[in-house]
Every structure is written in C-alpha cells, then in structure tokens.
Amino acid sequence: MFVRFQPLRVEVPSLRPLFDVERSLEDVFGGILDTPALKTASGGPALEIRENEKETVVVAEIPGVAKEDVKISVHTGLLTISGTRKRPGAAEGAKVLRNEIAVGTFSRTFELPQSIDAEKVEATLVNGLLTITLPHSESARPRSIQIT
Amino acid sequence: MMNTTEPLAQRTEDQVPACVTMPAAEILETPEAYLLLLDMPGAPKESITLAVTEDGLVVEAMVAPRPAENARMLLQEIRTTAYRRAFALGKGIDANAIEAGCAEGVLTVTLRKSAKVQPREITITS
Numbered sequence: 237m238f239v240r241f242q243p244l245r246v247e248v249p250s251l252r253p254l255f256d257v258e259r260s261l262e263d264v265f266g267g268i269l270d271t272p273a274l275k276t277a278s279g280g281p282a283l284e285i286r287e288n289e290k291e292t293v294v295v296a297e298i299p300g301v302a303k304e305d306v307k308i309s310v311h312t313g314l315l316t317i318s319g320t321r322k323r324p325g326a327a328e329g330a331k332v333l334r335n336e337i338a339v340g341t342f343s344r345t346f347e348l349p350q351s352i353d354a355e356k357v358e359a360t361l362v363n364g365l366l367t368i369t370l371p372h373s374e375s376a377r378p379r380s381i382q383i384t
Numbered sequence: 385m386m387n388t389t390e391p392l393a394q395r396t397e398d399q400v401p402a403c404v405t406m407p408a409a410e411i412l413e414t415p416e417a418y419l420l421l422l423d424m425p426g427a428p429k430e431s432i433t434l435a436v437t438e439d440g441l442v443v444e445a446m447v448a449p450r451p452a453e454n455a456r457m458l459l460q461e462i463r464t465t466a467y468r469r470a471f472a473l474g475k476g477i478d479a480n481a482i483e484a485g486c487a488e489g490v491l492t493v494t495l496r497k498s499a500k501v502q503p504r505e506i507t508i509t510s
Binding site: 282283284285286287288289292293295297298299300301302324326327329330331332333334335336337349361363364365367 | 408412428459460486489
C-alpha cells in the first residue's frame with residue numbers, strides 16, 4: 237500500500253524559530269520546497285483507513301471539493317477516489333497574494349484489505365472530509381466453524 | 385510527540401496524540417477587501433474561532449473526533465486534531481468589519497479595507 241509522506245506541523249514554542257526559518261525560505265523560494273499545494277497535487281488526498289470485523293472505513297481530506305465533483309469507484313479490489321477541486325468563485329478577478337491551496341484534479345487508488353460488498357458501499361462528505369464505509373462481504377467475515 | 389512505541393496499526397484512535405496543524409491558506413485581494421481562505425477539513429463550523437489579538441488575526445479550530453470503536457488502523461495520514469494559524473493585520477484593514485463563512489471544510493474570511501486606503505476620486509472644484 238502506498239503511504240504518502242506527510243510532515244507534521246506541530247506548534248511547539250521551542251520549535252517556533254525553525255518555522256520562522258522555514259517561512260523565510262518559503263518567501264524566498266516561493267514555497268517550492270514543501271507547500272501543502274504540491275503535496276496535494278502529487279500524492280492525492282491524505283487518507284485514514286481503519287477496519288473492524290464488519291467494515292473498512294476510508295476517510296479522505298478533500299476540502300473545497302463539491303459533492304458532485306467527487307468520484308468513487310470500487311473495482312477488482314481497488315478503491316479509487318478522484319475528483320476536481322475548482323477555483324473558488326471569489327478568486328475571479330482578484331489578485332492572488334499568497335497561494336498554498338492547489339486546485340485541479342486529484343486521484344488516489346489503493347488496494348482494499350478485505351473483500352467488500354460493493355453494493356452496500358456508502359459515502360458522505362462533511363466539512364471537507366469524505367468518509368467511505370465499505371461493509372465486508374459475508375464470506376470475508378470471521379466465523380467459527382463447528383465440528384460435527 | 386508520540387507517546388507510545390506501538391506500531392500505528394495496533395493503536396486505537398484515542399491513543400493517537402494531539403496534533404495542531406497550520407492550515408494551508410490562500411490570500412486574495414479585491415479593490416474593497418482581502419479574502420483569506422483556509423483549508424480546515426474535518427473542523428465543524430461551531431469549532432472555529434476567530435480572534436483579533438495583538439498577534440493579529442488568530443484562527444483556531446478543532447477537528448471533530450471520528451468514532452473508531454474496536455477499529456484497527458491500517459493507514460493514518462490524517463493526524464490533525466486541531467488547526468491554528470495567525471496572520472498579521474496591516475493598517476489598511478478594518479478590524480471591526482471582519483466576516484467569515486465556512487463551506488466544504490474551507491473557511492473564508494473577508495477583511496474589508498478601511499475607508500482611508502480605498503481608492504477614491506477627488507473632483508477638482510475650483
């Protein structure tokens with residue numbers, strides 16, 4: 237499974253000078269080194285995948301993406317999340333002073349860990365978090381077999 | 385930062401330590417106002433606070449916890465539990481007329497320019 241590198245930005249007072257340095261470098265190099273925009277453009281949305289006995293739940297960070305601009309497909313054990321982030325309407329004709337937010341298409345595909353019931357897959361999009369619930373198919377659920 | 389040494393896959397959600405992230409921002413300028421867009425996925429509108437302090441405009445938000453009972457984490461790239469970022473306010477901004485709206489995990493803050501910095505035409509009267 238592909239794991240995207242995502243540096244943590246933790247607010248620790250003693251580390252603040254480091255972030256100041258990073259910010260100064262960013263100002264000089266135009267944020268080429270490590271902008272959230274580039275991370276999103278190359279690696280697709282950040283994910284969280286967890287499972288229990290009944291289902292696998294996939295959460296993807298897709299802020300600023302409308303429900304109708306997201307496509308989810310399940311095919312031969314692969315889940316693909318793709319879509320388009322449009323430029324905000326407010327940006328029309330406005331001067332951009334700073335831009336760390338990437339727009340455009342994104343896509344991420346990964347192998348599902350369990351065989352799932354594709355018919356019962358559900359998805360919600362709340363506050364920029366896409367949550368996909370994939371119930372495991374009956375045959376994949378653990379069951380105990382009695383000796384007769 | 386990490387309190388436990390267990391592999392992430394064996395940890396449940398409540399053991400993942402708090403992580404404050406600086407949200408990605410876009411700043412736009414129109415003749416009347418500055419627009420500040422902040423990506424804060426997972427933060428409900430009610431959890432977002434905006435304050436004008438001596439540090440400038442401080443934006444904070446909490447990510448709604450995701451229920452994960454009896455769940456095994458297979459991949460954890462979303463560690464953010466809170467967002468925080470501060471912006472210095474220039475003199476040309478009317479700090480009393482700041483408005484904000486939130487949709488699809490993006491906070492939009494409208495910072496109106498104070499009347500004195502807006503371009504205006506002066507007619508020659510004599």
